[in-house]
Amino acid sequence: xxxNKDDNQLNKLREQFQRNQSNGxxxxxxxGDGGGPKRRFNFYxxxxxxxxxxIGIQLFSGMYANLQNTNYRDFEGYLASDEVAKxxxxxxxxxxxxxxxxxxxxxxxxxxxxxxxGGGVNDGPHYVFNIGTVEEFNKKxxxxxxxxxxxxxxxxxxxxxxxxxxSWVFPIIIMxxxxxxxxxxxxxxxxxxxxIFNIGKSKATLFDQNNNVKVxxxxxxxxxxxxxxxxxxxxxxxxxxxxxxxxxxxxxxxxLVGPPGTGKTLLAKAVAGEAKVPFFSLSGSDFVEMFVxxxxxxxxxxxxxxxxxxxxxxxxxxxxxxxxxxxxSQMTGANDERENTLNALLxxxxxxxxxxxxxxxxxxxxxxxxxRALMRAGRFDRQIHVDLPDLxxxxxxxxxxxxxxxxxxxxxxxxxxxxxxxxxxxxxxNVCNEAALxxxxxxxxxxxxxxxxxxxxxxxxxxxxxxKLISEDEKNTIAFHEAGHATVSWLLEHAAxxxxxxxxxxxxSLGAAWYLPEERSITHTEQMxxxxxxxxxxxxxxxxxxxxxxxxxxxxxxxVTKQAQAMVTIYGxxxxxxxxTYYDSSGxxxxxxxxxxxxxxxxxxxxxxxxxxxxQYKRAIELLGNNKxxxxxxxxxLLEEEVIFKxxxxxxxxxxxxxxxxxxxxxxxxxxxxxxxxxxxxxDSNVSPANSGEKASIDSEDSETASTTDxxxxxxxxxx
Numbered sequence: 001x002x003x004n005k006d007d008n009q010l011n012k013l014r015e016q017f018q019r020n021q022s023n024g025x026x027x028x029x030x031x032g033d034g035g036g037p038k039r040r041f042n043f044y045x046x047x048x049x050x051x052x053x054x055i056g057i058q059l060f061s062g063m064y065a066n067l068q069n070t071n072y073r074d075f076e077g078y079l080a081s082d083e084v085a086k087x088x089x090x091x092x093x094x095x096x097x098x099x100x101x102x103x104x105x106x107x108x109x110x111x112x113x114x115x116x117x118g119g120g121v122n123d124g125p126h127y128v129f130n131i132g133t134v135e136e137f138n139k140k141x142x143x144x145x146x147x148x149x150x151x152x153x154x155x156x157x158x159x160x161x162x163x164x165x166x167s168w169v170f171p172i173i174i175m176x177x178x179x180x181x182x183x184x185x186x187x188x189x190x191x192x193x194x195x196i197f198n199i200g201k202s203k204a205t206l207f208d209q210n211n212n213v214k215v216x217x218x219x220x221x222x223x224x225x226x227x228x229x230x231x232x233x234x235x236x237x238x239x240x241x242x243x244x245x246x247x248x249x250x251x252x253x254x255x256l257v258g259p260p261g262t263g264k265t266l267l268a269k270a271v272a273g274e275a276k277v278p279f280f281s282l283s284g285s286d287f288v289e290m291f292v293x294x295x296x297x298x299x300x301x302x303x304x305x306x307x308x309x310x311x312x313x314x315x316x317x318x319x320x321x322x323x324x325x326x327x328x329s330q331m332t333g334a335n336d337e338r339e340n341t342l343n344a345l346l347x348x349x350x351x352x353x354x355x356x357x358x359x360x361x362x363x364x365x366x367x368x369x370x371x372r373a374l375m376r377a378g379r380f381d382r383q384i385h386v387d388l389p390d391l392x393x394x395x396x397x398x399x400x401x402x403x404x405x406x407x408x409x410x411x412x413x414x415x416x417x418x419x420x421x422x423x424x425x426x427x428x429x430n431v432c433n434e435a436a437l438x439x440x441x442x443x444x445x446x447x448x449x450x451x452x453x454x455x456x457x458x459x460x461x462x463x464x465x466x467x468k469l470i471s472e473d474e475k476n477t478i479a480f481h482e483a484g485h486a487t488v489s490w491l492l493e494h495a496a497x498x499x500x501x502x503x504x505x506x507x508x509s510l511g512a513a514w515y516l517p518e519e520r521s522i523t524h525t526e527q528m529x530x531x532x533x534x535x536x537x538x539x540x541x542x543x544x545x546x547x548x549x550x551x552x553x554x555x556x557x558x559x560v561t562k563q564a565q566a567m568v569t570i571y572g573x574x575x576x577x578x579x580x581t582y583y584d585s586s587g588x589x590x591x592x593x594x595x596x597x598x599x600x601x602x603x604x605x606x607x608x609x610x611x612x613x614x615x616q617y618k619r620a621i622e623l624l625g626n627n628k629x630x631x632x633x634x635x636x637x638l639l640e641e642e643v644i645f646k647x648x649x650x651x652x653x654x655x656x657x658x659x660x661x662x663x664x665x666x667x668x669x670x671x672x673x674x675x676x677x678x679x680x681x682x683x684d685s686n687v688s689p690a691n692s693g694e695k696a697s698i699d700s701e702d703s704e705t706a707s708t709t710d711x712x713x714x715x716x717x718x719x720x
Contacts, residue, residue, distance in 0.1 A: 222393030261426030295341030484541025
């Protein structure tokens with residue numbers, strides 16, 4: 001109990017010291033017996049004092065002499081006026097002139113009359129000038145002086161000891177100062193870019209009890225499975241005997257794998273905040289340097305520091321920067337240096353003499369490119385998958401990011417979570433921030449539901465461009481293109497239900513259709529075919545209505561081609577190719593520079609991909625041909641109102657006969673009323689049920705589509 005009391009007192013003293021330091025407290029507050037570190041003496045003060053000492057000697061050695069420079073002509077005038085008392089020849093170089101006291105009262109001698117300090121009478125010397133040679137000076141002096149009262153001439157030698165010392169020492173001091181400055185810069189005293197002598201030192205940031213991390217597991221919404229695994233690692237470090245008594249060993253490492261923005265780094269921050277052990281954090285790129293051998297040296301130095309503070313955790317963010325597979329590149333040099341760094345990392349993680357309580361935590365979104373030796377048990381014993389959040393997790397994430405916002409009481413978080421499938425945690429944070437900005441632009445007192453919908457619209461598609469000039473023919477083509485997407489998707493069972501269609505340019509797209517896809521883990525052949533058919537609906541509508549096609553379907557063709565290639569070459573959904581896949585999920589295949597199939601098979605794949613797309617294109621043409629009158633009506637309404645919603649399609653086509661998860665949602669959660677639609681067209685901002693569903697769009701010829709897909713389609717495109 002006494003020990004705990006002493007520890008508590010010590011912690012209080014440390015906190016008091018940190019508060020004093022942050023509040024600009026003086027050295028007495030932070031450097032006493034309170035346990036805080038004392039301020040280091042700055043030796044630059046000594047250098048400054050020495051420098052000022054020499055300068056002061058030189059400047060103030062003659063501070064009480066008020067000497068004025070003159071010339072021989074003025075000196076002749078002083079002689080003629082009988083004002084010179086005596087002349088002192090110094091070192092046969094200069095002549096110092098002493099003026100008689102009664103002559104100092106004259107106006108021309110006013111500047112030399114008094115001492116510069118104290119205001120007393122200046123006894124001399126008063127003037128000084130260079131004489132050339134002594135012989136020449138004496139000759140001129142004899143010619144001009146009064147023979148009855150000759151001027152006294154004295155000769156003296158003076159040595160300026162301090163001046164001589166300063167002339168020799170000052171350059172040395174300058175060189176030494178420059179040398180010290182350069183050495184301190186190279187050894188870490190200056191900017192990070194000049195640390196030549198410390199270039200092999202680790203750049204890791206240490207988090208311990210002195211600089212606590214404020215993030216903990218409560219701040220990490222969702223990710224329940226991932227949190228459970230990393231919490232076990234934290235518990236092992238806190239209570240090792242609980243596991244070692246049963247013969248268990250501490251895991252060497254854990255790899256956080258997942259798409260960008262899912263919270264891998266945030267989870268690592270929570271580990272740092274919860275573990276209460278030294279936590280070293282750095283990026284994989286911190287090992288990389290232009291000098292040979294630096295990466296390996298930094299790895300060894302990092303683990304050396306961690307072992308000294310064991311038990312400890314090392315977190316390497318974006319480890320794929322240093323952990324890529326070896327021997328996969330034809331280039332040497334930089335690649336060899338990367339391999340040397342990786343070899344050092346492998347040895348430190350699991351080699352001879354690595355029985356230490358140091359856990360390596362790493363994060364990457366490219367686990368497929370990591371080296372096999374790095375991924376094996378004994379190094380990264382666990383791979384913790386941090387996936388995109390599901391519905392419940394998105395709700396938790398919204399709750400976290402909505403805390404600092406002034407939101408409306410009527411805001412339904414469940415609705416926001418359902419409207420954002422496929423969004424990562426970073427995307428949701430961006431939505432909340434953008435919604436607050438939208439509300440601020442409208443001078444609102446709180447953030448409302450519509451602000452969130454507008455924010456998602458803006459993030460997905462970009463800013464509306466209502467003032468963009470589009471010809472009537474182009475606008476007509478865009479309207480029928482988007483109406484074609486909406487019509488085909490409405491008439492197909494497995495196509496995602498429509499939410500909104502617009503022909504208002506947004507971002508780089510000239511028009512767009514929003515869909516709300518189901519969240520599913522697997523996709524059947526019929527579902528993929530219906531999605532492909534709906535994607536081709538835009539080009540099919542142009543063919544049906546104008547008997548010609550445009551370049552606006554570029555993004556549609558790109559998307560449908562990837563889907564068809566995935567069906568044939570990845571998922572084995574083609575009868576002629578069969579149950580074969582040419583995709584290596586590990587990323588360790590030897591097919592980097594050659595295809596894993598013959599030229600004949602390549603021709604067959606091309607034929608089947610083309611056939612799949614052509615079949616769905618003709619299918620879309622047939623559907624639109626059978627419903628041409630409804631297509632025209634929908635396009636005309638789109639041209640008139642510029643934005644139409646699900647209710648408009650139900651009025652034209654009737655309700656869809658198929659039931660799915662999205663159809664079970666209330667109408668208030670799926671869309672807005674007609675009055676809201678009209679308000680959107682007339683207003684400054686888009687009022688629409690935005691979501692992250694699949695969005696088809698028609699773009700200008702040189703534009704790039706702004707589209708999002710459901711989780712399964714994103715995986716297909718990534719794998720291709």
